[in-house]
Amino acid sequence: MISYTFDFSFLLTTWPAFMRGAWQTILLAGSSIAFGFVLALVCAIIRSGKSKLAAGLVGAYVEVIRNTPLLVQIFIVYFGLPSLGLRLSAETAAVIALVINTGAYGSEIIRAGIDSIAKGQIEAAECLGLNKLQIYWHIVLIPAVERVYPALSSQFVLLMLSSSITSQISAQELTAEANMIQSETFRSFEVYLIVAAVYLALSVLFRVVLWAIGEVAFVRRRKLRT
């Protein structure tokens, strides 16, 4: 009979470290999401654009990222770039790797949205006299992002959870803090249960914030909800 006595008393002294970790994860994931979204948008635009060469290059980038492990991508940025003379802190390397990763996945999602815009929409806008740029912005990009926003949000929450892997290069974030606490208290089970609970709370937080952003950005979603 296996018996295990839970002991959470270490929380009394370590909770500030958990909170600090949570905050660091918010910063890390938040900035990765913001830059990652911009990169995804740019990549999606290029990929559905006219230049075959540019679209091909972006396509190659997307496929490489989607078919290699995130951890390896992080290692390449963190250990690889310095040999090119670029010295990065662990946190900067983590953000760069996460941005590159999200840019690839996000661009696929946004591209699906762009592809879903019917040709008739564009022709109607042409007939109304909108120029190419105006059509692209008002008739293609905005409704495309609106359409895929739920999928994009899920991708961003996933990114936040994946950011725990950057503890492998000792970027300061929640999992790294937990590893530290664990090595001091030896209460692995309890520590990681707590970490799981904090991640769960962060997921809820990210979902709520992303939802709120969608409510503000896409009025139709708000108005048509039944």
Next chain:
Amino acid sequence: MSVNEAAGTRPRNEAVPGAEPIIVVDNVSKSFGPLQVLHGVSLTIERGTMVAIVGRSGSGKSTLLRCMNALDETNGGTIKVCGNAVAMSDRASVKRLRTDVGMVFQSYNLFPHLTVLRNITLALTVVQKKARVEAEKIARDVLALVGLADKAESYPEQLSGGQAQRVAIARSLALSPKVLLFDEVTSALDPELTGEVLKVMEDLARQGMTMVLVTHEMAFARRLADIVVFMHQGKVWEAGPPAEIFADPKTPELRQFLSSGL
């Protein structure tokens, strides 16, 4: 012609004497790859008239309309709209064309993410650079014209097909075009909804709007068109006033088309 029919006929819009025609299509050809769709089509649309283009599916009606509005490039011949030659490659000419011509499609093509009001004000603010207040006033005016003043804040998906098509017409009207092109605008509608759209088009015709419509609504064309154009195999096969076209078809193809139950 029976008395009843005469009562329903609108007074013919006399082409303004000496005025240039709104659209002159001269010997236009068009191919999609190896498939030649238009074979030397010539057609003149006078100011203030309604021209109905009829014909079998695949006879090139939509393509002709799309060429008139620079949505498809012609391979030969010329099209002049309000005196200006239409050329897809010439930006300035296309830009001018857009201010002269409005187009309504079978599938409405309303912008689903925008309210009815914003669908209409978009081009007014973005293209014509009108202030929001002014654009919204224009939008509400044209919405009232098509009987949908109460739908300004709705989204397209909340409209019936007939309402959506009337909004699409209003959206074109808001830009005060000199001519409106309609491509089978009632074909996607349930039969009980076509009436409300045709009514709007009839009102426009009576107000003297120049209109070119591709249609299967023979009764409507017969009653309101000034000229009916029968297209067959990419050519203008027969054209003339509805009384002639419907009562006295000259070609076996038109006779057959008319008797095929449309």
